[in-house]
Amino acid sequence: MIRRRPRSASLEAVFALLVCLAQTVMVRADRGSFTHAVDYGTEECLLIRVPKDQPHIISGSFDIVESRYSTDPVRVALYNSEEKRIWRSDYGDQEGSFHEKGTGKHWLCLENGLTYEQKRPEGERTDPRYKITRTIGFAFRVKKTVSALHEELLAGTVEGTKVDETTQRLLELADDLNENFQVLEDHMSFMKAREIVHRELHEETFTSVVRWNLLEIAAVVIVSFGQVLNVWWILSKRAASYY
Secondary structure, three states: OOOOOOOHHHHHHHHHHHHHHHHHOOOOOOOEEEEEEEEOOOOEEEEEEOOOOOOOOEEEEEEEEEOOOOOOOEEEEEEOOOOOEEOOOOOOOOOEEEEEOEEEEEEEEEEEOOOHHOOOOOOOOOOHHHOOEEEEEEEEEEEEEEHHHHHHHHHOOOOOOOOOHHHHHHHHHHHHHHHHHHHHHHHHHHHHHHHHHHHHHHHHHHHHHHHHHHHHHHHHHHHHHHHHHHOOOOOOHHHHOOO
């Protein structure tokens, strides 16, 4: 009879880190990073399809791209397959992230003032400056847990389903570290989108300044020409009176 020697804790730790690294560098099609303009008084939802065979992690983040406007009417929420809200941000949050476990269809909803006015005190009106279209950057990921990936890699072995407490803790920490890196990557992409918006705003401002400068120059030239004509008319009138 062949006896298998139990793996050491250090070997388990190394394997956990390797699993984390494999999951980090793996290219997945079930993720995305986008920006979308949402009109005031509306809510738009994105359908996220999650496999039904086993629980998966649905994670992601959001960021309000246009920082020149108030974010008070904006809220982001995640709904599960039973259309039950399992996560939401608060009104006015500039950015946020979520990390939930589930199966089946999920919806990521972007709200821009749909229920904002209902939450305000009765009789208090919303500032018209709030009623504008806002651009929201958001990202989502659907992935297996690190422990599930661990079980797949060890499928068919005697110890394939045996994970001690230390290894399980390391796997959870590795998953959290991986998620934090991905959220950071999301914010980097949002910064690029915000940079584009700021560049467009800068170009619009510069164009307006140049246009007004040209108008001022034209006004100064017209006034100066008028003054020259006025002086010429006065001098010609005096010269005619001498004769």
